[in-house]
Amino acid sequence: MEKWFVINKGADFAGIAKRFGISPVTARLIRNREVMGDEAIARYLKGGIGELYDPHLLLDSDRLTDILVQKISEQKKIRVIGDYDIDGVMSTYILYKGITRCGGSVDFQIPDRMKDGYGINDHLIEQADEAxxxxxxxxxxxxxxxGEIAHAKSLGMTVLVTDHHEIPYTEERGERHYKRSEADAIVNPKQMECTYPYKNLCGAAVAWKVIQILYEKCDIAVEESYDFLENVAFATVGDVMDLTDENRILVREGLKRIHTTMNPGMRALILQNKLEPEQISSYHFGFVLGPCINASGRLETAKIALNLFLQEDVKKASEIAAELVDLNAQRKDMTAEGVELAMQQVEEGNTGEKVLVVYLPDVHESLAGIIAGRIREACHKPTFVLTKSEDGVKGSGRSIEAYSMYEELCKCQELFTKFGGHPMAAGLSLPEANVEIFREKINACCGLTEEDFIPKIKIDIPMPVDYPDIPLVNELLLLEPFGKANVKPQFADKNLGIDRAVVVGKNQNVLKLTLKTERGKSISAVYFGDVEEFREYYGRKYGENEVQQAFLGRTNGIRMSVVYYPEINRYQGNESIQIVIKNYQ
Incomplete structure (x- = not known):
């Protein structure tokens, strides 16, 4: 069961609307996103490159770039070590291309998910030493x-860190002690001593800030670094970062550039997904293009994806992009099988757990995070999916808002050989003997209540479905890009009748409805969720006969409430409003 509630924040909506030339509806939506004060509202609506924060404010950024300038001038061999997801691929690309542009002798290495696991490790350090x-x-x-950085330092290497993940710590008597490696310079806005005004940058954004300073020190026009904004935007959305403050500007500016991208690899990836560059939105980054990049790191090697963006030959780029699209299709099939197995296990034995720990030894370890995300959505509980790997058990977790996953893992850290992550997602490795101990301890530590497991549907504004018009829907585009922490607005209306319901779509998986308001107005609606579940729900409430009547376009007694978003339906040159139903009851 879901709990619907209206976000009720106060402000002078009429005054804001007048000052910014927007409707009071849009003013309220902006306030609901915790954007307050004229300066913040102006930045939210129109912030551009000029409003980005000074990269020099990042702790150690000047120290790190001074070292790089010296190494470049001495033609020392530099190796970029990234990661196998979209953020890792994009940040590796930015550093490699940027240092190359400055004349550095640079190459790169991306860990193999299966052999190396996440991030820098002793094997990669020894490989670098041999090279x-x-x-x-x-x-x-x-x-x-x-430990790994201490090993690299013992071999006489210089180590520079650019990262955005949480700073590791130990806790004694409620006091945290943050750990710091022996790296020569560390640029990460999450460091306590770092005074950078925005803490939520992705890894690619941190790498880009470093390259901006490097270009400045190498007398290269800083405008040249803007070529990387499409990569920063892609990584920001792909790594599910908050689309607030500076990230919002980075994604907006990156999308502008991707619409005219000159990168053969980026163009090929877009075209292979049957899209055009000018169509790309944050949605495509997150749900169409991004999964193709991540699929390479999951099932093959992320070097394929990196090679795509480094490619200058259009034909070759097209071949690599097609390979990535195929890999993503395979990944989807394997994921569906894994989700089925996980749900079966949850239903058979794990339902009483507050934190779900699902062990699927035979599932491909790279799919654990996606499967955990699907189970979390279905059960609305923090979920860990563990799989068997060559050296024990590896897993990924996906959380709910009330549960800080990384902090909870810290309470069990003696059980892991490796772990890390964010409040909403985490990764871990542990011996197989510790799986059941982990299940027991993570649940024993859990302070969630039954209330925390009820999905909460936030409604921005209760609004009759026939209220939005074309100018308002166009104005809502000012709120884009949408994503984490800047979600698409949600409106709600109640006591709606169904004049007609019809199932459409190639796979018969889309429900088109004609709804009638209490005032007798008709509005077109579409629902992309589970059609069978919709029928069953209203069948239980009103009887199968009433549902049958609705699907035959006949008079029926069904009344529904909806959470929706209005959009413009364009057909044969005509424009009309239709609503997209997100939730119903």
Missing amino acids: GIDTIITCDNGIAAI
Whole structure:
């Protein structure tokens, strides 16, 4: 059962609307997103490159770039070590291309998910030492690699860290002690001593800030660094970062550039997904293009994806992009099988757990996070999916808002060989013998209440479905890009009748409705969820006969409440409003 509630925040909506030339509806939506004060509202609506924060404010950024300038001038061998997800691939690309542009002798290495696991490790350090590498620079990893970096330093290497993950810590008597490695410079806005005004940058954004300073010190026009904004935007959305403050500007500016991208790999990936560059929105980053990049790191090697963006030959880029699209299709099939197995296990034995721990030894370890996310959505509980790997058990977790996953893992850290993450997601490795102990301890530590497990549907504004018009729907585009912490607005209306219901779509998986308001107005609606579940729900409430009547377009007694978003339906040159139903009851 869901709990619907209206976000009720106060402000002078009429005054804000007048000052910014927007409707009071849009003013209220902005306030609901915790954007307050004229300066913040102006930045939210129109912030551009000029409003980005000074990269020099990042702790150690000048120290790190001074070291890089020296290494470049001495032609020392530099190796970028990234990660196998979209943020890792994009940050590796940015550092590699940026350092190359400055004349550095640079190469890169991305860990193999299966053989190396996440981030820098002893194997990669020894490999770098054998190759005569003088300096390692990490991106999207390294902050927690205390022992590994000590090993690299013992071999005489310079180590530079660029990262955005949480700073590792130990806790004694309620007091946290943050760990710091022996790296020569660490750039991560999450460091306590870092005074950078925005803490939620992705790894690629941190890497880009470093390159901006490097270009400045190498007398390269800083405008050249803007070529990387499409990669920063892609990574920001792909790594599910908050689309607030500076991230909002980075994604908006990146999307502008991707609409005219000159990168053969980016263009090929877009075209292979049957899209055009000018169509790309944050949705495509997160749900169409991003999964293709992540699929390479999951099922093959992320070097395929990196090679795509480094490609200058259009034909070759097209071939690599097609390979990534195929890998993503395979990943979808394997995920569906894994989700089925996980749900079966939950239903058979794990239902009483507050924190779900699902052990699927035979599932591909790279799919654990996606499967955990699907189970979390279905059960609305923090979920860990564990799989068997060559050296024990590996897993990923996905959380709910009330549960800080990384902090909870810290309470069980003696059980793991490795762990890390964020409040909403985490990764871990542990011996197989510890799986059941982990299940028991993570649940014993859990302070969640039954209330925390009820999905909460936030409604921005209760609004009759026939109120939005074309100018208002167009104005709502000012709120884009949508994503985490800047979600698409949600409106709600109640006591709606159904004049007609019809199932459409190639796979018969879309429900089109004609709804009637209490005032007798008709409005077109579409629902992309589970059609069978919809029928069953109203069948239980009103009887199967009433549902049958609705699907035959006949008079019926069904009344429904909906959470919706209005959009413009364009057909044969005509424009009309239709609502997209997100939730119903």
